[in-house]
Amino acid sequence: MLQVAISVLSLVLGSGVPLAAQSNHAKSLAPFVPSPITVVERMLEAAQVKQGETVYDLGCGDGRVLITAVEKFHAKAVGVELNQRLADAARGAIKQRGYENRASIIQGNLLEVDLSSADVVTLYLLTESNSQLRPNLEKYLRPGARVVSHDFEIRGWKPVRVEEVQAHRRMHKIYVYEVGKK
Numbered sequence: 001m002l003q004v005a006i007s008v009l010s011l012v013l014g015s016g017v018p019l020a021a022q023s024n025h026a027k028s029l030a031p032f033v034p035s036p037i038t039v040v041e042r043m044l045e046a047a048q049v050k051q052g053e054t055v056y057d058l059g060c061g062d063g064r065v066l067i068t069a070v071e072k073f074h075a076k077a078v079g080v081e082l083n084q085r086l087a088d089a090a091r092g093a094i095k096q097r098g099y100e101n102r103a104s105i106i107q108g109n110l111l112e113v114d115l116s117s118a119d120v121v122t123l124y125l126l127t128e129s130n131s132q133l134r135p136n137l138e139k140y141l142r143p144g145a146r147v148v149s150h151d152f153e154i155r156g157w158k159p160v161r162v163e164e165v166q167a168h169r170r171m172h173k174i175y176v177y178e179v180g181k182k
């Protein structure tokens with residue numbers, strides 16, 4: 001099922017090669033499976049994104065979280081994406097809407113990005129990938145920053161809330177975390 005979704009998306013984006021197989025030298029931490037827009041909206045609502053805050057989507061795919069953060073929550077947004085074609089697609093989506101002043105893309109490995117300016121971090125990776133990322137979240141995020149993860153928990157962290165959203169014929173989980181005082 002997941003493989004079919006990946007192959008279809010690869011074809012849509014103009015290549016017969018599955019996206020998950022394409023990368024530069026960094027390791028892919030998750031295949032491209034976009035979050036349904038309903039889930040994206042609930043993630044940003046659950047994180048209580050406020051006007052002017054900065055949202056980082058780590059593994060931003062086609063940029064839908066960034067676009068929603070800018071359009072509906074009047075936030076600034078930064079996406080990090082390993083896959084060059086997805087990064088280009090996300091940049092294109094931002095440009096098409098004239099959001100260049102409020103949203104940007106870093107093409108590269110999400111494990112190597114300074115997150116110190118993030119108020120909110122959104123994730124749709126895998127549990128093991130979240131475990132690899134966790135030291136950086138602990139290193140960079142300020143007290144009060146929120147992390148929301150679609151479907152996959154951050155092991156060793158206690159969520160302040162777990163929400164469930166019905167979309168695309170299944171229930172999606174949203175784990176909401178808040179960084180406490182250090």
Ligand SMILES: C[S@@+](CC[C@H](N)C(=O)[O-])C[C@H]1O[C@@H](n2cnc3c(N)ncnc32)[C@H](O)[C@@H]1O
Nearest residue numbers: 028029030033034035059061081082109110124
């Ligand atoms: C499940 S998709 C989520 C896309 C988007 N965040 C959403 O919720 O719709 C995971 C994304 O992470 C990207 N990714 C995987 N490993 C990465 C890495 N090491 N650095 C940056 N992006 C990565 C994939 O290319 C893919 O686009």
